[in-house]
Amino acid sequence: MAHTAGAALRLGVDEQKMEAVWEYRSSPLFSEAERVALDLALAAASQPNDVTDELMDRALKHWSENQIVEIVGCVAMFGFLNRWNDSMATPLEEEPVEVGEKHLAKLGWNIGKHGDENHGS
Secondary structure (H helix, E strand, O other): OHHHHHHHHHOOOOHHHHHOHHHOOOOOOOOHHHHHHHHHHHHHHOOOOOOOHHHHHHHHOOOOHHHHHHHHHHHHHHHHHHHHHHHHOOOOOHHHHHHHHHHHHHHOOOOHHHOOOOOOO
16 A cells, blocks of 8 residues: 555655545545546455446446556556565565555554564564
């Protein structure tokens, strides 16, 4: 989560928008296309998978098939990486720690077992 938030900031996502991401369904900061992409991402990441025909139809109104492949591909890749890093308790680098503490901690994020000797566990 902290890596993705940091990348979003580096790629130009507005801090207010990133901090409102958990309210994306009602926040005026998000377009309908963004809401559908986030609905798709959450559904694809759910266990069991929660992507429905209705959701895919909504996505196709805003995104091409290639763009949907990219969205779902990112979800799948991050699902793998998150499971790997959580299993291995991979320490976080300084930048994601700073981003997590600044933007995500108020939403419940903490470094947990990913802290190294500089950050504590």
